[in-house]
Amino acid sequence: MNEQQIIETFKTKFQPQLTTGLRGSYRVPSDKSISQRALIFAALAQGTSEITHLLPAADVQHTQKALTDLGIQIVQRQRLTWVVGQGGWQFKPLATRPQLDLGNSGTGTRLLLPLLSRQSFTSQLVGDASLSQRPLTNFLEPLQKMGAKFSGGNYLPLTIQANQQLHGIAYQLPVASAQLKSALILAALQADTPSQLVTLAPTRDHTERLLRLFGVPLAIQGRTIKVLPWQRPLQATALTVPGDPSSAAFMIVAALLLPDSHLQLNNHSLNPTRIGLLHLLQQIGAPIVIGSSDQLAAEPVGQIGVQSLTDRAYPPLQIDQHNLGQVIDEIPILSLLATQLTGTSVIKQAASLRHKETDRLHVITEQLRLFGAQITEQSDGLTITGPTKLHLPTEPLNAYDDHRIAMMLIVASLVLGQKIPIAGLGSIATSYPDFLTDLIQLSQGA
Numbered sequence: 079m080n081e082q083q084i085i086e087t088f089k090t091k092f093q094p095q096l097t098t099g100l101r102g103s104y105r106v107p108s109d110k111s112i113s114q115r116a117l118i119f120a121a122l123a124q125g126t127s128e129i130t131h132l133l134p135a136a137d138v139q140h141t142q143k144a145l146t147d148l149g150i151q152i153v154q155r156q157r158l159t160w161v162v163g164q165g166g167w168q169f170k171p172l173a174t175r176p177q178l179d180l181g182n183s184g185t186g187t188r189l190l191l192p193l194l195s196r197q198s199f200t201s202q203l204v205g206d207a208s209l210s211q212r213p214l215t216n217f218l219e220p221l222q223k224m225g226a227k228f229s230g231g232n233y234l235p236l237t238i239q240a241n242q243q244l245h246g247i248a249y250q251l252p253v254a255s256a257q258l259k260s261a262l263i264l265a266a267l268q269a270d271t272p273s274q275l276v277t278l279a280p281t282r283d284h285t286e287r288l289l290r291l292f293g294v295p296l297a298i299q300g301r302t303i304k305v306l307p308w309q310r311p312l313q314a315t316a317l318t319v320p321g322d323p324s325s326a327a328f329m330i331v332a333a334l335l336l337p338d339s340h341l342q343l344n345n346h347s348l349n350p351t352r353i354g355l356l357h358l359l360q361q362i363g364a365p366i367v368i369g370s371s372d373q374l375a376a377e378p379v380g381q382i383g384v385q386s387l388t389d390r391a392y393p394p395l396q397i398d399q400h401n402l403g404q405v406i407d408e409i410p411i412l413s414l415l416a417t418q419l420t421g422t423s424v425i426k427q428a429a430s431l432r433h434k435e436t437d438r439l440h441v442i443t444e445q446l447r448l449f450g451a452q453i454t455e456q457s458d459g460l461t462i463t464g465p466t467k468l469h470l471p472t473e474p475l476n477a478y479d480d481h482r483i484a485m486m487l488i489v490a491s492l493v494l495g496q497k498i499p500i501a502g503l504g505s506i507a508t509s510y511p512d513f514l515t516d517l518i519q520l521s522q523g524a
């Protein structure tokens with residue numbers, strides 16, 4: 079579904095008044111992070127890679143279009159995507175204009191940056207209004223130390239100068255970010271000397287897993303990643319994209335908060351760096367069962383069973399730098415859940431949330447307060463005291479074009495049992511275009 083169809087579906091088909099719980103069995107939509115990495119790595123590889131279940135969402139399509147503009151041939155038929163790799167690190171010079179439009183895709187932008195940093199041609203990255211407000215300082219500084227040349231400020235639009243050489247780096251990452259880790263790994267593989275990267279805290283490890291699948295092993299010990307120059311091409315492969323736990327999170331929390339839910343989620347990621355939400359739910363004693371695991375694209379996947387929370391009091395959530403990386407995209411929906419738990423949930427050391435699609439600490443606070451939530455914003459986190467019976471917002475809701483805020487507000491209106499107009503819903507197309515149809519189907523017992 080595109081943005082307009084999402085807005086239309088909300089207007090014409092979404093009926094929270096009729097909803098009881100979510101029931102049935104459902105395939106979690108494909109992972110956005112893995113889809114974009116799979117396309118990019120396949121573009122660099124020697125041979126044709128076959129990707130099954132690439133996520134058909136706007137962010138992935140922007141990354142795909144950028145690769146096509148860079149001369150990569152990509153063919154799609156239903157669930158299959160074939161990428162004819164260029165067999166090396168050098169893209170063909172951009173044919174007509176040097177500009178690559180990444181739309182809202184932060185991951186596409188940040189993973190293409192290190193690749194465009196060592197090309198024989200100059201390129202320019204542009205994005206939509208939200209992406210153009212997200213600082214790139216943490217990326218540009220180490221890449222410049224490695225020899226990359228940029229002009230413009232620390233934001234998109236950004237010009238990346240033609241450059242023949244990158245050098246290795248010994249670098250301690252100042253933030254816990256999988257995007258930064260991935261960008262520096264990709265730069266380090268193209269460098270002329272070895273690199274050593276020390277991460278701050280665990281973050282999603284899809285780059286490490288997928289690179290291995292494409293034939294590039296990395297030496298990882300604890301928080302240290304040693305990267306040797308890799309002048310050879312990656313090797314094409316076939317892979318199936320597992321489900322995205324950050325999309326499934328909205329269904330899981332909706333199932334918990336609505337009465338009479340019996341939901342089974344298939345193809346759910348069981349990657350330890352992504353399932354912080356499942357662990358938090360287990361810790362508070364929520365009715366959730368994690369099934370045994372299978373492997374897809376070097377990633378563990380499995381089945382999750384969820385039922386409604388019972389009438390008993392569930393304790394609050396504690397999120398800090400130790401588990402933040404595993405729930406970085408789930409904070410909006412976990413904040414909604416926290417309003418229904420007993421006691422004060424604390425989210426701290428989470429200042430990076432101010433630089434997501436919106437300033438999420440601020441927007442979550444503003445929007446949940448409209449429902450009567452007791453929520454306070456700190457410089458690096460939130461405190462949320464519950465349980466609060468949500469009430470009808472007296473002012474219009476606004477997702478500010480942030481897909482994860484939009485889906486959280488839809489779940490909040492389901493819990494309230496009232497249909498409330500929400501501005502900025504079209505942004506759901508970024509990561510989960512079928513969210514509303516899946517939700518409607520499951521609330522009818524699919």
Ligand code: S3P
Binds near residue numbers: 110111185256260406
């Ligand atoms: C992503 C990593 C996370 C996440 C983003 C996708 C990725 O960002 O918020 O939606 O694909 O690596 P950071 O690693 O910058 O926190």
